[in-house]
Amino acid sequence: MLIKREMALDQDIGLNGALFGGDMMANMDQTAGITASLVSYNRRFVTRKVSELIFHSPVRPGDIMEFYAHVIQTGTTSITVSLKVKVYQPISDKRKDVTSGEFVMVAVDDSLKPEPILWKKEMIDKCNKADEFDD
Ligand SMILES: CC(C)(COP(=O)(O)OP(=O)(O)OC[C@H]1O[C@@H](n2cnc3c(N)ncnc32)[C@H](O)[C@@H]1OP(=O)(O)O)[C@@H](O)C(=O)NCCC(=O)NCCS
Secondary structure: OEEEEEEOOHHHEOOOOOEOHHHHHHHHHHHHHHHHHHOEOOOOEEEEEEEEEEEOOOOOOOOEEEEEEEEEEEOOOEEEEEEEEEEEEOOOOEEEEEEEEEEEEEEEOOOOOEOOOOEOHHHHHHHHOOOHHHO
16 A cells, blocks of 8 residues: 655765665654554554565656555564555656665554554555555
8 A cells, every 4th residue: 555655855865965765764764653553543663673674766857756555464463565655757657666675563552562453454455455655
């Protein structure tokens, strides 16, 4: 499911003319948190693990980034979300993979202790339906 879009601005660009990797990671972390919230009734999630983070190609100023998510595992207190970030190219109407990774998010209570996740099953199905994730 497409979770959000962002445009890379001049102020986000590093010395080598491409987006800072750290900014991309922050955006992906936020996307994983939004996804967890969309498919559950829980209020708070924290990031437990990030893996397989791969930067496939650079993001340039003016690029439109699209953040796609699939839910790949549901546990008692955790959810594993696979993320793909693509750059949308309006002229060709095509998308290019720029970054991908897996995020484990844990639902926590007000004291930041793990709590059971109350799933919205229909939202998980909706999230995982075929879309541009696999283009
Ligand atoms: C996330 C946190 C609350 C988990 O607490 P914990 O006492 O380790 O909790 P548990 O061992 O019960 O694990 C909670 C869930 O995470 C899963 N988990 C823990 N470590 C894992 C790992 N290395 N890989 C995958 N899943 C993991 C467990 O399987 C469990 O999921 P389940 O209930 O669906 O089976 C705690 O580690 C924490 O506060 N970490 C810091 C979070 C944070 O600040 N993130 C932002 C970073 S700046």
